[in-house]
Amino acid sequence: MEYNVVRDAKKILNDSSYVVKNPNQNKNRWNKVFGxxxxxxxxxxxxxxxxxxxxAKKYPKINFIGLELNESQTATAVSKLGNTHINNLKMICADALDIINIFGREIDxxxxxxxEPWPKPIDExxxxTHESFLKLYDRVFKKNKHIILKTDNKGLFQYSLETLSSYWYTFKKISLDLHNDERNISNIPTDWELKCVKDGKPIYYLEARFDE
Ligand SMILES: C[S@@+](CC[C@H](N)C(=O)[O-])C[C@H]1O[C@@H](n2cnc3c(N)ncnc32)[C@H](O)[C@@H]1O
Structure with missing residues (x-):
């Protein structure tokens, strides 16, 4: 997928206190990063x-980390923060494949x-939610495993239900139309999500757990 290129992305990332520059150095010490x-x-x-x-704004007693591969996307996220001081938020510009080098068993x-749905079989x-990613997650979850997924892509949703259940996750909540769900599932919508809803597309949602 292609995204708008932010010309000064590297500088924006470098200058931001939200961006953790050498995330691998904080493996097993993210609690110290947040204090x-x-x-x-x-x-x-x-x-x-x-x-x-x-x-992060809504839940100050939880520490949030946003990880993103693309520098321009990360820089756009950082630019949104302006002069705010959100103590429970950090950002990392890295490949998700690298999470086992960035985190020990620290993630809840x-x-x-x-x-991205990666619809072609060659990109599976x-x-x-490919099994190889689920195996990486095993190495960063603190104890119990907890995944929350939202998508407008039915194929990715069906695929994820299959891979997660084959990997012994159980589903605490599933919604095939999050925005019209009578249970009023707590949600923070993104611009893309709101556009999908406006276009009459359902948002698929799942909350999966594996408790040790
Ligand atoms: C379709 S966007 C969704 C962004 C955001 N989660 C939202 O709901 O608006 C998917 C994002 O995942 C990022 N991405 C894709 N593969 C990645 C990877 N291996 N590691 C980190 N980020 C990745 C892309 O660069 C892109 O910004």
Whole structure:
């Protein structure tokens, strides 16, 4: 997928106190980075950060980390923060494949929001719910595993239900139309999500757990 190129992306990342520059150096010490022992929630592929920034504002007793591969996307997320001081938010510009070098068993929840569906079979391994990713997650979850996924892509949703259940996750919540769900599932929508809803497309949602 192609994104708007931010010309000064590197400088924006470098100048921001939200961006952790050498994330590998903080493996097993993210509680020190945040200065507390609160739970740590990680979003993979945070894009422009809409979801993770609002989550951090809404839940100050949880530490949030947004990880994103693309520098321009990360810089756009950082630019949104301006002069704010959100103590429970950090950002990392890195490949999700690298999470085992960045985190020890420190993560409580992983969010996968509107991840790329990679519809071609040849790209299956790039899907964040491919078994190879689920194996990486095993190595960063603190104890119990907890994944929250939202997508407008039915194929990715069906695929994720299959891979997660084959990997012994159980589903705490599933919604085939999050925005019309009578249960009023707590949600922070992104711009893309709201556009989908406006266009009459359902948002698929799942919350999966594996408790030790
Ligand atoms: C479709 S966007 C969704 C962004 C955001 N989660 C949202 O809901 O608006 C998917 C994002 O995942 C990022 N991404 C894809 N593969 C990645 C990887 N292996 N590691 C980190 N980020 C990745 C892309 O660069 C892109 O910004």
């Amino acid at each position: 507390n022992n609160n739970p740590i929630h990680l979003e993979l592929g945070m894009g422009r950060g809409e979801f993770i920034i609002e989550m 929840t992983i969010y996968l929001t509107f991840s 391994r790039k899907r964040f």
